Amino acid sequence: MRAAGLRRRSTAVRRWLEHHALSLTAIATAGVLAVMLYLPVGVVFVNAAFDDGVATLAFFREVLTDPFYVGVLADLFAEPLAVRAHLESLLGWLAAVSVSISLEYPIPGVPLPIPWPSLETPGIRTGLFGFTAYQAALSTVASVALGLPAAYILAKYEFRGRRTLRSLTILPFVLPGIMVAVGFYAMFGRTGTLNQLLGIAGLGPYPFIEWNPLAIVIVAHAFYNAPLVARVTVAAWESVDVRTVETARSLGASPRRAFRDVVVPQLLPAVLTGALLTFIFTFMTFPIVLALGGLQLATVEVWIYDRVRRLAYSEAATLAVLETVLSLGLTYAYLRYESAQSGLARGATSPSRTPLFPDLRTALSPRRVAIVGYGILTLVVFVGPMASLVVGGVTDGSGFTTRHYAFLLERQLEGADYQTLPLVAIRNSLLFGLATLVVAVPMGIVVSVVTVRADRGGAIVDTLAMLPLAVSGVVFGIGLLQGLVFGIPLPGGWRIQVTGAVAIVAAHAVAAYPFVTRNISPLLANLDPAMVESARALGASRYRALRDVELPLVASGIVAGAAFAFAISIGEFSSTVILASGGDTYTMPVAVERYLGRRSGPAIAMGTVLLVITAASFVVVDRVGGRFEG
Amino acid sequence: MKRRTFVGAVGGSTVAGFAGCLTRDGEDDQGNGTETGDPEPEDPDLEGELRVATYESMVDGENPAGPWLKQAFEEEYPDAELTWTIPNNGINDYIDREQQGADIDADVYLGANVDDLVRIDDNLDDGGLLRDLNVDRIDRADRIRDGLDMGDPHGRVLAYDTGYICLVYDENVVDEPETLDDLTEPAYEDALLAQNAQQSDPGQAFLLWTIDAYGEDGYLDYWQGLEENGIRVLNDWSESYTGAYMEGDRPMVVSYSTDQVFANQYDYDMSRHQIAFPNDQGYANPEGMGVFEGASEVDLAYEFLDFALSSDAQAQIAQRNVQFPAVAAEHVDLDEEFDRYAHVPPEAVTVGYEELRGNLDGWVENWAREFASQ
Known part of the structure; x- marks a missing residue:
């Protein structure tokens, strides 16, 4: 009797939980966001609008009327009502603009002409914001251009190691900025790997980095972001409903036509998602621009960092709020587009892949040759810097050396508990990565479900949910420090502090869930809404309909999102270093930074360890995830 | 079936709670050490x-x-x-x-x-x-x-x-610069690497050195000369030294006068690790x-x-x-x-507290805007 009662009760509890699973996860998500995101960001942002406790717009006015920040727009903000004067100066300017396209040879010594648009303008002043947006736009174009071919190859062709390669695409994502910079110098510097290879053929040396600093910064941005574009697009491609293509073909469409009219519309949201994320990231890019390009290429984030460093929080916050507003504005515009897309996909039967190199004849076809050419390019841009970095870890002035690894070993064996031990860093990185995955995936799914195909209000919620991507990393870090590490003052002189492992995982999850959402939402939007409706009509709860009908169909997006969540956690630096201070909760990127002294060897060795451990875990995460993709 | 268990497990997991920690602020009664002057105690507490x-x-x-x-x-x-x-x-x-x-x-x-x-x-x-x-x-x-x-x-x-901040140079490519003025000469075109004074200690030291040499009214003109001569101002010491200098992109970098200690330890070619003290100075x-x-x-x-x-x-x-x-x-x-x-440089330069107070931020900002203004 009792057992039956218990069973009945537990069934009731389960049913209740199942019924409320979505809302419970949503509430938990909101709670995590409130503590780990809105509070720390709010603590800093408030400085932009209050001066000694009095609300003011003075800080915004100051920034918006300073030509250094906003260029020619400063006049507009200074006197918004002088419409006539503004129009006149605009017309005068437009009259003097000319656009020309010339053929340039950007790769020294290689006769490869590339049409280079040049814009002749009469000395427009773009300001810091203008330049920041300009370099972000160029970086986005480069990332999409480099990322899409990879997505195409990974989705359309079968070859040995395809799955492993797919898992490894986002490896650049986890590298600390300083390691990327060192890797780029080691690859493209005058005595770097590329020049050494060219030297064998009697070419060079070429000053690749000196030749055009902006170009090398854009390539470095593509190094980070092209893999992102590729991974998001592959996930979408693998969940394209092949039957829609077959239907089009049976109705007489040519393969090209079927691709253009059926596949492209299903991929476009994913491609645009990748482009949007790339733009936002490179808009807020920080160490890499100055590390490779120099101060002439300073972005808004550089100025924010400077203001934080000299404790001028009002100015820092004002600049950061403007950055966020611009990023979220762009996000909103995109999400309005995404939610207007309503697909009719009813299944994820991923396209059959053709072998890449079935025989010699095919291998020599123009398409295959182009793929080989692209492969060489990716070797130079992606593998080159990482491989050169690894080599840097085993060399010193006299050639090959193991002393940097001996340092890691010695530190592990003999280091004191207040020092940074490599194994502890590795353990923490893996644990936090897994925990982040477990927390961020449900958070991301819930946000997707709540907002996908929703009305204007849903798009606003979705936009606000993307805040973690749109907040300056420098500001988020200082907010965590002032808000959570120093403690939130409560009445009676009490302070509540939030630090340590759980806080780190929560911060990582907050940074990671937007990637889950952005990987899943385009796919969910693509599904035929009638499927959920019929499941609901048959009595399934919203949760069951999601679990049994929708999620299996977007599994490739979930796996991609999970891989991103793991990668974000492994690579995260700025909030980890703050929440880990004084404890043994540091991670691999933190260890890299702490080992970086007057000689870079130990840090590079640790960076290599980070790469190897991460690569291995990506393969595992993708394999485990792949079992559920079918 | 497998697919469903995976999705179920992920969807059903809950978000962990927070390890909050509650502390109470101590009474801040030792706050103003200024007036006591810390007299020598008879029986110091060394525990x-x-x-x-x-x-x-x-x-x-x-x-x-x-x-x-x-x-x-x-x-x-x-x-x-x-x-x-x-x-x-x-x-x-x-x-x-x-x-x-x-x-x-x-x-x-x-x-x-x-x-x-x-x-x-x-x-x-x-x-x-x-x-x-x-x-x-x-x-x-x-x-x-x-x-x-x-x-x-x-x-x-x-x-x-x-x-001491000084210049480290490759004697196979450039001669030792005798003065700061030399750095604006054609012999040093596209030669020098420096660091962003907004965030790098050696970068700020080098900037202050030029302010000491050319004065508040003259340092921006001097930097204009450096910029026209192709100076590159990178983020931090690590990138400029480990990256750009060590990979041979440029033959001269703002760095530390102890450079050869490391070069010796790591068997680097000393001809690429020469120390220059322009104006016979280094910034301390x-x-x-x-x-x-x-x-x-x-x-x-x-x-x-x-x-x-x-x-x-x-x-x-x-x-x-x-x-x-x-x-x-x-x-x-x-x-x-x-x-x-x-x-050790023949003469050590430092811009002291009195001069820095109230001026430092402005000096750095004006300098940085000169570079970053598009």
């Missing part, structure tokens, strides 16, 4: 935990001085325990904490630059955060070399080591130590300051951290090799 805040490379780099200091100090004061704490943003963390009324978890600050003192005074009360030291309690204080006085009107810090960056106003182990803190100036500690700090000792030569015994490869 307890001395918390020393410092920078990362003191404890975490290759063979740092930190572990040695801890061990030797604890041997000398058997009832004391030294613990290291590494703030994320250096002195700024403590200024922030002071402003917000949060706890300051350290007794001694090891590694204050002159501009740190300026930043304290710009943001807190004049002469705040650190105590006015009673130098009579620190017997070895008079060993500190002339010229390493950090110029603080409140006497809050004593130098414990110093570095002394590092200071002080005691927090709210320190709970004041007596131990004073003992630590004295200990850090002892001959042994000075030699260890210098050789392990590759810096120059703060005490005069007769009070410290350095390896011959260190002496041979660590170069």
Whole structure:
């Protein structure tokens, strides 16, 4: 009797939980966001609008009327009502603009002409914001251009190691900025790997980095972001409903036509998602621009960092709020587009892949040759810097050396508990990565479900949910420090502090869930809404309909999102270093930074360890995830 | 079926709770050390935990001085325990904490630059955060070399080591520049690498050096000349040195005058590690130590300051951290090799507290805008 009662009760509890699973996860998500995101960001942002406790717009006015920040727009903000004067100066300017396209040879010594648009303008002043947006736009174009071919190859062709390669695409994502910079110098510097290879053929040396600093910064941005574009697009491609293509073909469409009219519309949201994320990231890019390009290429984030460093929080916050507003504005515009897309996909039967190199004849076809050419390019841009970095870890002035690894070993064996031990860093990185995955995936799914195909209000919620991507990393870090590490003052002189492992995982999850959402939402939007409706009509709860009908169909997006969540956690630096201070909760990127002294060897060795451990875990995460993709 | 279990497991997991930690602010009754002047106690309390805040490379780099200091100090004061704490943003963390009324978890600050003192005074009360030291309690204080006085009107810090900023160059490519003016000459076109003074210590030191040489009204013109001659200003020392200089992109970099110590240790070709002191000068960056106003182990803190100036500690700090000792030569015994490869400029330049106060931010901002303005 009792057992039956218990069973009945537990069934009731389960049913209740199942019924409320979505809302419970949503509430938990909101709670995590409130503590780990809105509070720390709010603590800093408030400085932009209050001066000694009095609300003011003075800080915004100051920034918006300073030509250094906003260029020619400063006049507009200074006197918004002088419409006539503004129009006149605009017309005068437009009259003097000319656009020309010339053929340039950007790769020294290689006769490869590339049409280079040049814009002749009469000395427009773009300001810091203008330049920041300009370099972000160029970086986005480069990332999409480099990322899409990879997505195409990974989705359309079968070859040995395809799955492993797919898992490894986002490896650049986890590298600390300083390691990327060192890797780029080691690859493209005058005595770097590329020049050494060219030297064998009697070419060079070429000053690749000196030749055009902006170009090398854009390539470095593509190094980070092209893999992102590729991974998001592959996930979408693998969940394209092949039957829609077959239907089009049976109705007489040519393969090209079927691709253009059926596949492209299903991929476009994913491609645009990748482009949007790339733009936002490179808009807020920080160490890499100055590390490779120099101060002439300073972005808004550089100025924010400077203001934080000299404790001028009002100015820092004002600049950061403007950055966020611009990023979220762009996000909103995109999400309005995404939610207007309503697909009719009813299944994820991923396209059959053709072998890449079935025989010699095919291998020599123009398409295959182009793929080989692209492969060489990716070797130079992606593998080159990482491989050169690894080599840097085993060399010193006299050639090959193991002393940097001996340092890691010695530190592990003999280091004191207040020092940074490599194994502890590795353990923490893996644990936090897994925990982040477990927390961020449900958070991301819930946000997707709540907002996908929703009305204007849903798009606003979705936009606000993307805040973690749109907040300056420098500001988020200082907010965590002032808000959570120093403690939130409560009445009676009490302070509540939030630090340590759980806080780190929560911060990582907050940074990671937007990637889950952005990987899943385009796919969910693509599904035929009638499927959920019929499941609901048959009595399934919203949760069951999601679990049994929708999620299996977007599994490739979930796996991609999970891989991103793991990668974000492994690579995260700025909030980890703050929440880990004084404890043994540091991670691999933190260890890299702490080992970086007057000689870079130990840090590079640790960076290599980070790469190897991460690569291995990506393969595992993708394999485990792949079992559920079918 | 498998697919469903996976999705079910993910969808059903819950979000973990937070490890919140509740603390209560201590009564801040030791706050104003200024008026007491820390008289010499008859019976100093030398027992307890001395918390020393410092920078990362003191404890975490290759063979740092930190572990040695801890061990030797604890041997000398058997009832004391030294613990290291590494703030994320250096002195700024403590200024922030002071402003917000949060706890300051350290007794001694090891590694204050002159501009740190300026930043304290710009943001807190004049002469705040650190105590006015009673130098009579620190017997070895008079060993500190002339010229390493950090110029603080409140006497809050004593130098414990110093570095000199100079130029490191590749003699196979360029000749040694005799003067700062030379750097704007065609012989040094596209040759020099420097660092962003907004965030890099050597970068800021080099900028201040040019302000010392050309004055407040002339330094921007000089930099205009450098810019026209193709200077590259990178983020930080690491990228400019490890990246651009070591990979042969450019033959000259703003760096430290101890460069050859490392080059020798790591078997690098000395011809690529030549030291230049243009104008026969180098910019001195002394590092200071002080005691927090709210320190709970004041007596131990004073003992630590004295200990850090002892001959042994000075030699260890210098050789392990590759810096120059703060005490005069007769009070410290350095390896011959260190002496041979660590170069001291004929004349050391420093822009002192009085000049920096109220000017530093403006100087740096005007300079940075000159570069970044599109």
